[in-house]
Amino acid sequence: MSELGEKADRILELLSKEKTLTVEELKKKISLEDASLLYFMHHVELIELKKGKARITDFGAGIISAE
Numbered sequence: 001m002s003e004l005g006e007k008a009d010r011i012l013e014l015l016s017k018e019k020t021l022t023v024e025e026l027k028k029k030i031s032l033e034d035a036s037l038l039y040f041m042h043h044v045e046l047i048e049l050k051k052g053k054a055r056i057t058d059f060g061a062g063i064i065s066a067e
Helices: 003-018 023-030 036-043 058-066
Strands: 020-022 047-050 053-056
Touching (some): 003 020, 003 036, 023 053
16 A cells, blocks of 8 residues: 555544544644645545544545445
8 A cells, every 4th residue: 555545544543532632633643744635635525524633434434344
């Protein structure tokens, strides 16, 4: 798996456990330099971004539970 794929998986895992994290908390926990991966994940509806916070969507949760 690519580095970005691994980071995306880690984001989904973190959000499934913590429910909601700020974008800055996520960036620190997974060593993201910018939030472009988060915006992509939001675009494909894996996570929801609102007011600087991120949370996993039902679709995103379904993906990690299927692994």
